[in-house]
Amino acid sequence: MKDADFVDLGVLPCSLDGGVAARAAIGLVVLGIDQTMELEFRRLMPLDGVGLYASRVFCDNEITPETLRAIGPRIAPGTELIMPGQHLDVVAFGCTSATMTLGEEAVFAEIHKVRPGIACTTPVTAALAAFKALGARRIGVLTPYEPAVNEIVRRYLDSRGVHVAAFGTWNKVQDPEAARISLDSVEDGVARLAEAAQLDAVFVSCTSIRLSERVEAIEARAGLPVTSSDHAMAWHCLRLAGVNDAVPGAGRLFGVTLEGTAAG
Structure with a gap:
């Protein structure tokens, strides 16, 4: 028996727009111990249509050459966790000293194992x-x-x-x-x-x-x-994704494009 006050509207019409990442979808691999990066990125990317999606990978609290080298094999699995099967414009790996220890090319190779051909960056x-x-x-x-x-x-x-x-x-x-x-x-x-x-x-x-x-x-x-590290990488992610907006209050770097011309 139906409730006399209940109205079932059934399936309603809807339209689809570009979603949260209508302009750019940015993936971020963050160290498990990092307290800062995601906050910095969100302060530096107050732009409609730019989606930021992060995963975390294990890292020891101590910053030594040995603990930094140990991060390398964790990069690909961390990347794989970011929006599986969905489009990303850029993937950024968030550790400066690990990148310098492993080498940028090695970091990119790990990212490309699971996201072949994608634009990628590191703090370096x-x-x-x-x-x-x-x-x-x-x-x-x-x-x-x-x-x-x-x-x-x-x-x-x-x-x-x-x-x-x-x-x-x-x-x-x-x-x-x-x-x-x-x-x-x-x-x-x-x-x-x-x-x-x-x-x-x-x-x-x-x-x-x-x-x-x-x-x-x-x-x-x-x-x-x-x-x-965070400041430069947030800027680089935007520019690699084709977002050339100037960001007020974000410093001189956010007023230029990759080519050094004035940002729009």
Whole structure:
């Protein structure tokens, strides 16, 4: 017996639009211990039609060459978890020091095992693209890493033709500590690098370090462009996906395209 007050409308008509990712679908492989990257990406991508989809892979709390190398075989399975069977425009792997330890080509090969031919990036790949777009040749580098990892960073950047004119570190072995480095410390560190050497830009290496919420003030104090692992990679993901919008408040990098021209 039917309820006299119940109305069943049956199947209703509907239309389909482009969905959350109407302009771009971006996949992000995040380290399981990372506290920062997804927050930074969402601050830097306040754009309708840009979908961000993340998975996580296991990583030890300690940042050492050995723990970084161990991440390599986990990249493909982590990528496979992101929107299986659905279209992605870009996949980004979120660890700077692991990329430098493994090599960009090795990281890309892992991603392409499950997403053949897809555009992909890493914090290092993105930083190199950012330096080119900004016309920056003399780079200051700021890291939270221990000496052994810093040596990997310096050697890798040198192998890619980057002139590291100044270098500073907070010397943290535990990634959860790196994630708690204050924005005041980041601003002061960048300013000290800018005072110590003639620089074209500063790169803050490590996806655990925050930058986005104060990037314009940090750039203003230093008097030059500043980017970080998350900051550069968010920009690079957008540009690789064909999204060339300028993002207000996101710093100088988000005002340019991959070619270094003004963003729309």
